[in-house]
Amino acid sequence: MRYISTRGNAPFRPFSEIVLSGLAPDGGLYLPETYPVIGEQELEQWRRLPYRELAFQVIRRFASDPDEADLRAIIDRTYTARTYRSEEIVPLTTVDGDVHILGLSNGPTLAFKDMAMQFLGNLFEHILERTGRTLNLLGATSGDTGSSAEYAMRGKRGIRVFMLSPYGKMSPFQTAQMYSLTDPNIVNLAVRGVFDDCQDLVKKILADGSFARSHGLGTVNSINWARVVAQVVYYFKGYFAATRTSDQEISFSVPTGNFGNVCAGHIARQMGVPIRKLILATNENDVLDEFFRTGVYRVRSSADTYQTSSPSMDISKASNFERFVFDLAGRDPVTIRDLWTRIDSLGRFDLSGTEMFSRIGQFGFVSGASTHSDRLRTVRDLYHRHGLLLDPHTANGLKVGLEHKEKGIPLVCLETALPAKFEAFIVEAIGRRPPRPTGTETIESLPQRFHLIDADEAAVRRILEESPLL
Numbered sequence: 001m002r003y004i005s006t007r008g009n010a011p012f013r014p015f016s017e018i019v020l021s022g023l024a025p026d027g028g029l030y031l032p033e034t035y036p037v038i039g040e041q042e043l044e045q046w047r048r049l050p051y052r053e054l055a056f057q058v059i060r061r062f063a064s065d066p067d068e069a070d071l072r073a074i075i076d077r078t079y080t081a082r083t084y085r086s087e088e089i090v091p092l093t094t095v096d097g098d099v100h101i102l103g104l105s106n107g108p109t110l111a112f113k114d115m116a117m118q119f120l121g122n123l124f125e126h127i128l129e130r131t132g133r134t135l136n137l138l139g140a141t142s143g144d145t146g147s148s149a150e151y152a153m154r155g156k157r158g159i160r161v162f163m164l165s166p167y168g169k170m171s172p173f174q175t176a177q178m179y180s181l182t183d184p185n186i187v188n189l190a191v192r193g194v195f196d197d198c199q200d201l202v203k204k205i206l207a208d209g210s211f212a213r214s215h216g217l218g219t220v221n222s223i224n225w226a227r228v229v230a231q232v233v234y235y236f237k238g239y240f241a242a243t244r245t246s247d248q249e250i251s252f253s254v255p256t257g258n259f260g261n262v263c264a265g266h267i268a269r270q271m272g273v274p275i276r277k278l279i280l281a282t283n284e285n286d287v288l289d290e291f292f293r294t295g296v297y298r299v300r301s302s303a304d305t306y307q308t309s310s311p312s313m314d315i316s317k318a319s320n321f322e323r324f325v326f327d328l329a330g331r332d333p334v335t336i337r338d339l340w341t342r343i344d345s346l347g348r349f350d351l352s353g354t355e356m357f358s359r360i361g362q363f364g365f366v367s368g369a370s371t372h373s374d375r376l377r378t379v380r381d382l383y384h385r386h387g388l389l390l391d392p393h394t395a396n397g398l399k400v401g402l403e404h405k406e407k408g409i410p411l412v413c414l415e416t417a418l419p420a421k422f423e424a425f426i427v428e429a430i431g432r433r434p435p436r437p438t439g440t441e442t443i444e445s446l447p448q449r450f451h452l453i454d455a456d457e458a459a460v461r462r463i464l465e466e467s468p469l470l
């Protein structure tokens with residue numbers, strides 16, 4: 001399997017090379033030349049596979065390197081009952097008849113990002129060992145990505161993590177998760193500023209090619225292709241868990257920020273999983289809901305990006321969206337270059353009334369948005385009727401999912417975090433604190449370790465430079 005860029009001006013590359021790089025050299029995103037298609041018979045055979053075996057079957061279709069034995073070993077190390085708290089890895093809970101929640105948040109940081117990030121940690125370590133290279137991962141986080149990356153990379157040979165986070169802006173639980181890590185290869189940079197300041201610093205430093213090369217810099221942001229591929233697996237698993245035979249259709253509802261999770265759903269659908277609808281849910285930051293309703297994609301400024309009670313969905317533009325638009329455009333890189341030139345100059349493009357937008361129905365997407373009061377109501381209602389507790393992100397997904405629920409079509413809502421991560425919200429919703437998984441009960445009282453810095457590029461560079469290369 002070879003990889004191409006959505007902008008059409010990058011050489012073909014194999015899997016193990018593209019997963020270590022971010023954007024393609026032409027500024028596009030990597031995608032496989034074609035999607036592997038799984039026939040109905042094969043799908044039926046996969047139905048009974050345990051998670052690890054299913055993950056191997058799916059990921060192998062996208063990764064011709066590492067070789068099969070190595071890939072299997074990486075996957076077997078990743079998807080364990082020890083890391084994800086049950087042998088099922090992603091347990092399905094039935095809420096009401098044929099409405100289900102797929103539990104993707106039982107990994108070490110209690111958010112679905114662990115599903116892919118744990119795999120990435122083991123994959124990177126393997127690739128670096130084979131090539132003798134080392135990697136300094138530089139990233140910015142508003143909460144979940146940073147902790148997920150740190151827990152995936154801690155103690156890994158040849159890898160160090162420098163993670164910028166907005167000082168005082170994350171939930172106390174998220175802050176404690178990151179800052180309490182004491183592994184020498186994890187460096188937390190608490191920035192006096194907001195998430196966008198952190199993101200800008202990372203972008204500026206990575207844009208300095210010679211500095212990035214000489215310091216072996218890389219990223220694990222949401223455009224990383226291996227993350228998307230690892231997420232495809234649980235769409236298969238969720239499909240099997242909610243159906244009996246492989247001629248049945250189901251719909252998924254997906255709380256969305258950077259379009260990473262739902263991009264994996266799009267790919268699972270292209271591969272042949274009988275997904276009727278991909279229900280995309282946003283919060284008040286409704287860039288993507290607006291696009292799927294109207295055809296207008298309009299990125300927001302940071303001043304127009306709201307801070308909400310589902311902070312991991314507070315995005316102003318969706319970094320993986322270009323992958324879907326490439327498919328929508330019939331995989332024409334000229335169209336993509338043109339559209340993203342418009343984004344760069346005008347901050348928007350408008351596909352309404354075009355032949356291209358009229359094809360959108362073929363891809364199964366529908367969308368909706370949810371507000372703070374919707375989240376509260378959804379969480380309260382589910383708790384009082386069923387004794388189940390959801391985090392505010394998953395609540396966005398359930399709210400919008402139910403609006404699009406069709407009779408006779410099972411609905412699987414992807415759970416993207418556990419309520420324990422968002423205690424203040426849960427207290428507001430139901431008047432009591434959420435239960436905490438074993439081992440996290442007193443996390444806020446652990447000693448914390450971080451560098452407190454101004455939103456200043458020189459300060460970040462200094463810390464990178466002062467940390468000796470591994």
Ligand SMILES: *Cc1c(COP(=O)(O)O)cnc(C)c1O
Nearest residue numbers: 144257258259260261312393416
């Ligand atoms: C990252 C995240 C999202 C958004 O996922 P994308 O892949 O960026 O669309 C939603 N909910 C939670 C809890 C997250 O951490």
